[in-house]
Amino acid sequence: MTIIVKAITRLTVGLILLFGIYIVAHGHMSPGGGFAGGVIIALSFIHIMLAFGKEEAFKKINQGVASFFESIGAIIFITLALLGISGGYFFLNFLSKGEPFKLFSSGLIPLYNIAISFKVGSGLFIIVVILVLLKITKEGGDK
Amino acid sequence: MSVYLLCLILFCIGLYCILRKRNLIKIIIGIAITGHAVNLFFILIGYKANGRAPIHSPDQTILNMVDPLPQALVLTAIVIGLAVIALIAAIAMRVYEKYGTFDITKIRRLKG
């Protein structure tokens, strides 16, 4: 990519990542949440990949790590849901709900958001990587 | 009423695209269009006249909100659509790798 794209990327990519984390952290009291934030986080890595090439992006996060985070996100989510059984119901929000519109409120919802953001962020990154890396080599039509 | 009709037209465009086009990628685009038409329709179902976005904020009183449930459901439907499109796109790329063409009339090994 050109120098302009690289320079802009260097400036903005950290901000994009930070914005994604903000969206995830505030998902329970404003629009956004795990999915939207996760997509933004994934986009920050995809941004690096578009500007500097895939080698540079893999230095930050490689496929193995991404796939690890994807599984971990799902397992955290299921574990949190199962913890609800301790209070009587699957998915029960058993933590204290706190005061509305404060960062530490609404019980388990922020934790669910974080788990989802792991899952979505790394999942989307992997999807893009797989579609990019799939080398198209013609086998020469119908053999 | 006219917006619902527009949704219907969009849906039909998507179906036409799936049924009539020969290029695999165009078929995938058709699937995406049908999905979006349904999602749009779902959102419109939840709308009421002069409704406000269903976001609760500390300094506002709640007046005339639109139905929030369709929006939550559409988010889920969008995620599902994303998964389907990504999977089909990957399959289409592998098909191209094997057959060397995106033309659906030339991809016919299965018959009988």
Add this chain to the structure above:
Amino acid sequence: MTHMLLPLFVVIPLGAAFLNSLLGKRIKGFSDILSAVATCALACISIYSIFIIKDAGLIVYKVGGWIPPIGIVMVMDGLTVFMAVTVNLVAFLISVYSISYMEKYTEKWLFYCLFLLMVAGLNGVIISGDLFNLYVFLEIAAIASYALVAFGTEHEELEAAFKYAVMGSVASSFILLGIVFLYSVTSTLNMADMSLEIAKGGSPRIIMLVSVFFLMGFGLKSALVPFHAWLPDAHPSAPAPISAMLSGVLIKSLGVYAIIRIFFSVFGATPQILNTLMLLGALSMMVGVCLALGQWDLKRLLAYHSISQIGYVVLGIGLATPLGILGGLFHLFNHSVFKSLLFLNSGSVEYATGTRDLQKMGNLKEKMPVTSATSMVASMSIAGIPPFNGFWSKLIIIVACVQAQHFAYAVWAVIASLLTLASFMKVQRYGFFGELRGRLSGVQESPFFMKLSMILLAVICLAGGILLLPGVYGSFLEPARDVILAGKDYAKMVFMSVR
């Protein structure tokens, strides 16, 4: 505390799938054991829940503690348990079979991951009491199955998977559109609540439109005849365990179960719907078997028979008499057993000989005694020879047709059954009897785990008739039949058990 069992139907396979993707790549043999243990646990839970339902009748589980019209509920009644036993029993045996069979593919852990996700989707569809939730689980199962059909990543697999995925996603669009219309009419997504709202009789035209959408969407998922084009491509292309899973369980859980639940429990069966179902059933019965007769590819032949047998199930259920529904459900169970067995046999033959073409086989009964014996059992069963289970269910359906004064359908079913017999005589004659081809002389019997699961399925085939004996009948088939017969009382029962 028995209520705690309900979420486990979804949690166990989902958790196992993600654990698999986390550790299966690193630890050898881990995914085999995990998948077998998880599906075994599911099968045990589903069999245990037969006894719970016998006492309780209907259990509603409020997810997150929210009461039904607001929150998502999981509902377990006789029909759910019936389907859960079918799905999880077959899934367990297929999982055991895959331990040996999947050795010839790379990335075995990925297969198990997708397989378990599919089981989670199937269980979710069965257990959900919320229409949108049902759609989400349906999509989970469907997406996993698209990926599994393409698992071999060869020419045929990819083509079949593309076709299947496109048709499947169009069907899903229509299902979602139907759900949207229903939501706009009833302002609820809970199936019980929806049923009450529809009973008030607000807008019959929209309900009719939605019925058409659902019939098309779920009809495509269950491969009824005008919508069957994907099945003969998709089912043979998948690896054999997955063909067994798709033909044995997926088309029933996503298609037939959803049709039953929505048309009987939510909409309340009207004569138009029932007549359409019977017509579609009769049509698929005959078209499937006629197309199957000309096939030489073993798995493709079996796939066409799936269409035909689903026709029997839908015909039986469409009769809506107690006997017809009983026959339909019993045939559903039987078909999932013997069709899985047949697909596993075909996989075993392919594993040993490397071909699926019937003309290239011959006299395998000397080389592969277990495979040919079990395939004999399954063929007899599907063709309706007494005393195998297929005979009883077909007999019940035909008797029910006669009782309900539908003589044409009865004759039609008998003819289809005879054609099925002819078709499977061909399979036995060319595949397992006849003269031995020279190049097959080095063929060996399949490994232990494959034999084990085939033998177990064959035993279930033989013993299937037991389900009709008085003591067993009351606890397994009868509750399921009663749920369908009760129809719209489903809503009342759900709200009653919440209180």
